[in-house]
Amino acid sequence: xxxxxxxxxxxxxxxxxxxxxxxxxxxxxxxxxxxxxxxxxxxxxxxxxxxxxxxxxxxxxxxxxxxxxxxxxxxxxxxxxxxxxxxxxxxxxxxxxxxxxxxxxxxxxxxxx
Amino acid sequence: xxxxxxxxxxxxxxxxxxxxxxxxxxxxxxxxxxxxxxxxxxxxxxxxxxxxxxxxxxxxxxxxxxxxxxxxxxxxxxxxxxxxxxxxxxxxxxxxxxxxxxxxxxxxxxxx
Numbered sequence: 001x002x003x004x005x006x007x008x009x010x011x012x013x014x015x016x017x018x019x020x021x022x023x024x025x026x027x028x029x030x031x032x033x034x035x036x037x038x039x040x041x042x043x044x045x046x047x048x049x050x051x052x053x054x055x056x057x058x059x060x061x062x063x064x065x066x067x068x069x070x071x072x073x074x075x076x077x078x079x080x081x082x083x084x085x086x087x088x089x090x091x092x093x094x095x096x097x098x099x100x101x102x103x104x105x106x107x108x109x110x111x112x113x
Numbered sequence: 114x115x116x117x118x119x120x121x122x123x124x125x126x127x128x129x130x131x132x133x134x135x136x137x138x139x140x141x142x143x144x145x146x147x148x149x150x151x152x153x154x155x156x157x158x159x160x161x162x163x164x165x166x167x168x169x170x171x172x173x174x175x176x177x178x179x180x181x182x183x184x185x186x187x188x189x190x191x192x193x194x195x196x197x198x199x200x201x202x203x204x205x206x207x208x209x210x211x212x213x214x215x216x217x218x219x220x221x222x223x224x225x
Binding site for chain 2: 035055102104
C-alpha cells in the first residue's frame with residue numbers, strides 16, 4: 001500500500017519565483033495536513049483539510065501561501081512569490097477519520113536563494 | 114487550542130541505558146496522544162498512540178508511554194536504548210476531525 005507521496009523531494013529556486021508543492025494522500029484517508037519544519041520553529045501546522053474542505057488555515061504565514069485540495073487524492077501548497085525565509089522542509093500528512101494518527105510523506109525540502 | 118511541551122531539547126544516553134522523554138500537554142477534552150520518531154532526512158513515523166483504556170501503551174521498537182491525566186503527561190520510555198534509536202522524537206496531541214499539534218521535539222544522542 002503506497003504511503004503519502006510528495007513531490008518534488010527537493011526544490012531550489014530563486015527569490016520571487018513561484019513554488020508549487022504536491023501531495024497525494026493515502027487512498028481512503030479523508031484528512032490532509034500541511035506542516036512546515038525549520039530548525040528555529042520546529043513543526044508548524046500550516047493548514048488542514050477534512051473531506052477536501054479547508055478547516056483551519058490560521059497557520060499559513062501570509063498571503064503568499066495558498067493551499068488547495070481539488071479532490072480526495074491531491075493537494076497543492078503554493079508560495080508566490082517565494083522568499084529566502086520560506087526555506088524549510090514541507091511535510092504533507094493524511095489521516096483516516098477513525099484512525100487518529102497521521103501518516104507522513106517524506107517531505108519536500110525547499111531552498112529559496 | 115491544544116498544545117504540547119517537550120521540556121528537553123536534547124538528551125544524551127549511553128547505549129544500554131534506560132530512557133525517558135518527557136511530554137506535557139494542554140487540551141480541553143480527553144486527548145489523543147502520540148509519539149513520533151524522525152530520522153535525519155526522513156518523515157515522521159508513529160511509535161505509539163493513546164486514545165483510551167489502559168494508560169500504559171506499547172509501541173514499536175520496544176518503546177512504551179504512560180498517560181497520566183493528573184499530571185497532563187505522556188512520557189515515552191525504553192528500558193534499554195540501542196544506537197539506532199538516535200533520532201528526533203516528537204510528542205503530539207490531537208483528535209479525530211481536529212488538528213494535531215506537535216511539541217518542539219527532543220533530539221536523542223546515544224553514546225557507545
